């Protein structure tokens with residue numbers, strides 16, 4: 112099946128499912144059933160793609176005695192699953208460094224050895240998901256709000272490897288991921304930071320709101336997240352990242368520039384597109 116068709120199927124069924132979620136009365140049961148079936152079919156296609164990327168990356172990039180940075184998000188769940196399988200079957204000795212509360216839980220639940228940056232400040236490899244990766248290997252991260260710890264851990268690793276499904280593989284940032292650049296901020300500074308970003312670069316900046324709690328999302332570090340939806344497509348991301356980090360109150364940005372060495376993009380049929388950064 113063509114990729115665009117797969118993506119269309121996935122998006123159409125997901126948006127249809129969410130639209131009927133608001134008005135389920137009056138729809139015949141069979142319509143609901145088929146909508147939820149096509150929605151879960153699209154979901155499982157994406158899950159297969161994530162799993163393929165994660166398994167391939169762990170198999171190709173992790174070796175015995177590595178200190179491994181464990182990223183956050185739904186794709187990383189499969190990477191941890193594969194790490195645990197390899198530890199069991201191949202008796203690998205690994206130490207895993209988490210990038211979030213979620214990653215820590217995954218490491219512990221999968222009986223992997225948990226470390227931290229004070230004990231292991233130098234990592235062999237960090238494996239993490241991404242919201243989008245452009246042709247220059249610049250990545251947007253932080254869709255799950257864990258960008259600061261993710262960037263710290265990745266910066267301590269000799270190799271930073273991205274795992275993602277095919278929908279994250281773009282020519283330019285913003286081509287597919289429309290939610291903007293996540294930026295972690297100290298809570299008291301969020302309005303001045305929003306105003307400064309808009310004055311510098313235009314676009315729209317929003318405070319990320321929680322879904323199951325009143326008020327904003329609070330990060331693992333006790334901070335807020337801004338999402339900057341940019342309008343231009345010709346930014347020099349290295350310079351933007353530097354400038355954003357100079358705004359007082361900004362903790363870190365979700366722009367990962369010159370960090371990833373390899374990217375593994377999985378497809379629903381189990382195949383994986385591997386890319387290596389030419390600059391690395």
Ligand SMILES: O=C(CO)[C@H](O)[C@H](O)COP(=O)(O)O
Pocket residue numbers: 182183184185186187239240241242251252253254255256257258261
């Ligand atoms: O940066 C992240 C969390 O802060 C995630 O890695 C990113 O959002 C991708 O997540 P997923 O694997 O669920 O698509």
